[in-house]
Amino acid sequence: MNSTGNIFELRKNLEPHKKAGKTIGLVPTMGNLHDGHMHLVRQSLEKNDYTVVSIFINPLQFNPNEDLETYPRTIKEDKEKLLACGCDFLFTPTTQDIYPETPYPHTQVKVPGLSDILCGLERPGHFEGVCTVVTKLLNIVSPDSAYFGLKDYQQYLIVKKMTKDLGIDTRIVGLEIIRDPNGLALSSRNNFLSDEEICKARQIYRSLKKAAERINHSGLKFQDIEKLAHQEIHDAGLTPEYFAICNSECLRSAAPEDPDLIILAAARIGSIRLIDNIRISLTSHKQLSSI
Numbered sequence: 001m002n003s004t005g006n007i008f009e010l011r012k013n014l015e016p017h018k019k020a021g022k023t024i025g026l027v028p029t030m031g032n033l034h035d036g037h038m039h040l041v042r043q044s045l046e047k048n049d050y051t052v053v054s055i056f057i058n059p060l061q062f063n064p065n066e067d068l069e070t071y072p073r074t075i076k077e078d079k080e081k082l083l084a085c086g087c088d089f090l091f092t093p094t095t096q097d098i099y100p101e102t103p104y105p106h107t108q109v110k111v112p113g114l115s116d117i118l119c120g121l122e123r124p125g126h127f128e129g130v131c132t133v134v135t136k137l138l139n140i141v142s143p144d145s146a147y148f149g150l151k152d153y154q155q156y157l158i159v160k161k162m163t164k165d166l167g168i169d170t171r172i173v174g175l176e177i178i179r180d181p182n183g184l185a186l187s188s189r190n191n192f193l194s195d196e197e198i199c200k201a202r203q204i205y206r207s208l209k210k211a212a213e214r215i216n217h218s219g220l221k222f223q224d225i226e227k228l229a230h231q232e233i234h235d236a237g238l239t240p241e242y243f244a245i246c247n248s249e250c251l252r253s254a255a256p257e258d259p260d261l262i263i264l265a266a267a268r269i270g271s272i273r274l275i276d277n278i279r280i281s282l283t284s285h286k287q288l289s290s291i
């Protein structure tokens, strides 16, 4: 595996493969790779001639009160996992490589509307940070496809719209959520949870499934289903942020005639913020898993 933090070196190493007409897949990550990330990497390896994994903890997407300092950094273990699965290129830039203009304000990319709801309300500026770094990574690597996990569904939709709006010629691929055997969506932030907190955290997925069941079978209004789930999550000892049944294409509140829905939840356990979602199709009454 070729490993560099240098933008020009990475470009130089990719160039001959591009010239030879080979396809490149990019998996952007912030490291601390778990099975969810490795699923994206394996998919990219399968579908492309070469795969680049980037590891960069992007300060621009953290608010001042968030966990930038304590975000898990496990580069040695990450490298071992990537080597073992046959990843071709690892890109590990520093903040100086990505934002050499610091401390001067950096150009930012914003997708209005979609960035201002749900997680965007709780984390102002977060999606601008994501869009800015993803644009930069896409410009550096120029991949044919880039792979994102659907746990961050709002991020996936925003990045997809951003690439369309800006005419970036990369296919954005969303892959299904990987869960632990009890349904908890894998996340680097799970590392911060004690065993007891992990048990509590499982309520998020239980409530999502219950809400899907209620949508399909109870005849209750969406708003009432959201309220019930909010209460369940609260009663399990978590602090719910939002629990929302939305149209899965644009994330506006779902209307009864919408065929494809997504139920999204965010909740905190202490200071740890977790998100999860379930998509359902009302036409086939099926829970969907990948795009």
Ligand code: PAF
Binding pocket: 028, 029, 030, 056, 058, 061, 130, 133, 134, 152, 155
């Ligand atoms: O999903 C993430 O890990 C990050 O938001 C991403 C896409 C790597 C951008 O920093």
